[in-house]
Amino acid sequence: MSFSKKKKYVKYQLSYKQKQKLFKIAQQNNTNPDKIVNQIEEFLDSFSEYDKNDLWEKLLSFLHLKMLEDKTKQRSDDIIETKKKINQEKKFLIEYEDDYLTIVELNRALESLNKV
Amino acid sequence: MSEKRKFNIWIPDSTAESIPDLVDLVEQLLYYFPYIFKVDLEELKKKDNLEKELEEVNKEFNQISQIYGKLRQEYGVIHFEANELYTRNTLTGLKLGMLMKKLEKAKSIWGPKLSLDYDSAKEIIKHYSDRYLLKREEEI
Numbered sequence: 001m002s003f004s005k006k007k008k009y010v011k012y013q014l015s016y017k018q019k020q021k022l023f024k025i026a027q028q029n030n031t032n033p034d035k036i037v038n039q040i041e042e043f044l045d046s047f048s049e050y051d052k053n054d055l056w057e058k059l060l061s062f063l064h065l066k067m068l069e070d071k072t073k074q075r076s077d078d079i080i081e082t083k084k085k086i087n088q089e090k091k092f093l094i095e096y097e098d099d100y101l102t103i104v105e106l107n108r109a110l111e112s113l114n115k116v
Numbered sequence: 117m118s119e120k121r122k123f124n125i126w127i128p129d130s131t132a133e134s135i136p137d138l139v140d141l142v143e144q145l146l147y148y149f150p151y152i153f154k155v156d157l158e159e160l161k162k163k164d165n166l167e168k169e170l171e172e173v174n175k176e177f178n179q180i181s182q183i184y185g186k187l188r189q190e191y192g193v194i195h196f197e198a199n200e201l202y203t204r205n206t207l208t209g210l211k212l213g214m215l216m217k218k219l220e221k222a223k224s225i226w227g228p229k230l231s232l233d234y235d236s237a238k239e240i241i242k243h244y245s246d247r248y249l250l251k252r253e254e255e256i
Contacts (some may be wrong), residue, residue, distance in 0.1 A: 021147075040142075061166045062163065064170060077178060083187065097201060
């Protein structure tokens with residue numbers, strides 16, 4: 001704890017499930033659990049002075065909004081990527097179809113010769 | 117990973133008092149963790165109709181997800197078709213190879229009586245077997 005000495009703090013112990021979640025986040029973000037705890041503490045600390053009735057409710061809505069915006073952006077990127085893949089696959093399909101016709105024709109020619 | 121280790125979060129007194137459910141708060145902060153860095157108090161203060169904004173963004177997200185879903189489906193179908201054709205070509209290519217062997221044998225027996233252009237036939241077969249069989253190895 002390196003926070004303001006004037007302030008008082010309440011100790012909150014993470015539940016087993018929350019701890020699991022913490023480890024998972026650390027892994028996903030390539031960091032360690034202690035750092036994440038520190039970052040959350042700093043976050044809580046930076047907003048503690050602005051206590052208003054609806055601040056936290058608003059804050060959580062805001063976080064949700066940011067997440068949705070992020071996901072929407074990610075989806076748009078995914079769409080562009082998928083479109084690219086579809087076009088590539090279409091190209092393959094046309095090539096394979098061309099090949100198929102040639103191979104079938106050759107097959108027929110060879111088979112008829114085989115009967116001679 | 118230390119299973120036994122305890123993790124504590126120190127929550128400012130004033131915050132703890134104003135929040136009825138601390139378990140839920142911590143849960144939410146963990147859930148939204150990557151986004152806490154995007155919070156700017158000044159920006160937050162200006163937001164007075166968050167609910168409406170959320171509703172709009174949510175709508176946009178749902179629409180875009182739907183488009184994405186359809187595209188994934190389209191991709192799935194076309195990928196399946198291309199894959200099937202590719203397998204069929206590989207099998208037909210193999211069959212061609214076997215036929216060619218038979219013809220080689222026939223040539224040694226019948227020789228000049230067969231008027232097949234062996235070299236170009238062989239070339240074509242080699243082209244396709246290389247194309248499909250080598251590609252398959254690459255994919256594996």
